[in-house]
Amino acid sequence: MFKQEIYSARRSQLKATVNQGLILLLGNEESSMNYKDNLYHFRQDSSFLYFFGIDRPSLAAVIDLDNDREIVFGDELTMDDIIWTGPKETIREQAAKAGVATTQPWAALESLLKKALAAGQTIHFLPPYRADNAQKLADWLTIPYHTLKSRASVPLIKAVIAQRAIKAPEEIAEIEKAIGITVDMQLEAIRHAQEGMTESQLAGRLNGVAISAGGNLSFPIILTVNGHVLHNHYQDTVLQDGQMVLCDCGAETNMHYAGDLTRTFPVNGSFSTRQRMVYDIVAAAQQAAIDALRPGILFRDVHLLACEKLAEGLKDLGLMKGDVKAAVAEGAHTLFFQCGLGHMMGLDVHDMEDLGEQYVGYTETLQKSTEFGLKSLRLGRALEPGFVLTIEPGLYFIPELIDSWKASKVHTDFINYDKVDAFRDFGGIRIEEDFLITDSGSRLLGKPLYKTASAIEALR
Known part of the structure; x- marks a missing residue:
């Protein structure tokens, strides 16, 4: 207490x-x-x-x-x-x-x-x-x-x-403790994953890190080589050469404050050229969102900025086309990014969401969208000093969604479906970190964890 x-x-x-x-x-x-x-x-x-x-x-x-x-x-x-x-x-x-x-x-x-x-x-x-x-x-x-x-x-x-919503100094200290343990969980995954082991074997090591630190998990570990399934929990799937592991995990301290971090890394130690290109797109979108964090800005606008950066990268890759802002305004990017950029974090990993997302993440004048993609944005309101939140953009290539949109000719002005087909087996990539909103901007919480493609490869 x-x-x-x-x-x-x-x-x-x-x-x-x-x-x-x-x-x-x-x-x-x-x-x-x-x-x-x-x-x-x-x-x-x-x-x-x-x-x-x-x-x-x-x-x-x-x-x-x-x-x-x-x-x-x-x-x-x-x-x-x-x-x-x-x-x-x-x-x-x-x-x-x-x-x-x-x-x-x-x-x-x-x-x-x-x-x-x-x-x-x-x-x-x-x-x-x-x-x-x-x-x-x-x-x-x-x-x-x-x-x-x-x-x-x-x-x-x-x-x-x-x-x-406004975290006091003693709460921030607990959250940073939780994130520190979560960093150790991620390092355990990145350093010890190897071809031939199962997702469950790797996740068990992470579970042990959280419990041995005196607390527990802040949510069930998401660890999968099928990263395009957004909340895919570990199974007996065997890690294979050429695959990537998406690991989204969090520790909870004995005071019940949460951490939440995601890294995506190659099983064989090196990203393929295609994997690295997509990884760098996600990393650039995350950095753009981080740079935009400050009191007073609508988090919905930070989300849309990250979406535009993702769309720019996909356009450079040849998967999208046309005006990027128009594509995001029309929701064409949601073929690849179907969820929200982040959420509040504190005593709950999705803090206070049991009280209602409309009350936690929105206001009487800012209503939650019902549009595909935006309806999954849990936080849209203006940021305030003392808020703790996650920044977690990703790109997810879901074969069933690709087939459905292609058959219905959805957003053909913005999507090159012929080139998207080559990524049907790609999976997904997410990068996530936790931030405190300060009086002038934001601060990364917890001890740093490697996140560039080169740094991840060095750890592998």
């Missing part, structure tokens, strides 16, 4: 923003794998962690704005529990470390909520992303299960996002 004063200050800021009613924040439960006592790794809810810092299951907290009180709800360990888990700090002791003086048993929460409803108090809650928490809310608040997300408190959502 951070210092008590940090959690108290966070809750005070929240209370000043949401100034009436009752705020209910749910922690997460344990989840069983295949029978009750065989459990998945526990991960606490990030907003609960942000405001209360207690990393244990089966907790909830109430901030009663009308009656100026804060309560953590949960049941202390019984002797039967202690036999299996050993002694632990009490909930009361942990709550005190977060600056909360009052704890009550779990059963008292339902009674408090019923009284609040009867008294006409507004009960603010965040949209649930786990079925067990959704069911609790439905039962306690007598709200139909399928309507819960639409009934979540927009004032609370906006207040939480406003706070969590």
Whole structure:
């Protein structure tokens, strides 16, 4: 946990923003794998962690704005529990470390909520992303299960996002720690990949790096020789000469702050001429986006700038043609770049997206697009000092998409399909790094990791 004063200050800021009613924040439960006592790794809810810092299951907290009180709800360990888990700090002791003086048993929460409803108090809650928490809310608040997300408190959502979006120095230190571990994961992949091993064997080494550093993975490892499948997790596919490995991985510290980095490298140690040309296009687009980062700029515009740089490179390669700006405006580049340039990062690797992408990445005046490609841009709003985000352009040659567009004659003014056909078996390339927006620009977070084609080859 951070210092008590940090959690108290966070809750005070929240209370000043949401100034009436009752705020209910749910922690997460344990989840069983295949029978009750065989459990998945526990991960606490990030907003609960942000405001209360207690990393244990089966907790909830109430901030009663009308009656100026804060309560953590949960049941202390019984002797039967202690036999299996050993002694632990009490909930009361942990709550005190977060600056909360009052704890009550779990059963008292339902009674408090019923009284609040009867008294006409507004009960603010965040949209649930786990079925067990959704069911609790439905039962306690007598709200139909399928309507819960639409009934979540927009004032609370906006207040939480406003706070969590701006990273404090202690948070940035944790994020940099996570990125440092993630760099070590990437180096493990780049240095030890070899022809004949499987994707799973390589990913297992990365998993070990994350866990041995005291934390865990911030998301399931994406590691594949089929890099054109955007979120292709490792399988028993064997690495072969001439292929590239796309490795997108992230570590999470024991405080649950995330890192997220991607590198693409050749199995045999050297990029082919064609692979290197495409790699350099992606690298140039990433650098253009990095150079554009500053407070006040719309991230959507940074995304479109990167798209134009990708299209320029593809035009030089002969795969695209015509006016680059017009091609991007029409969405022709999305045959090769179907996703967004980046996302917020913090306590979640896709920070706060459980609260709704429209609230996290957009505003009332800047709405998320429904167009192919742009609809996958999670962040579009103007950047502010304190934001932490990823920059991850890529080029992906998806045979099914190429066939569909070619058959329908989509964007023939901008795409040379005959030349694109020669890249059907290419796969995909992505390069990703994490940045802090500063008062004057941006700063690369974490220790540097080689990313030019030549540097990657030297590591191989």
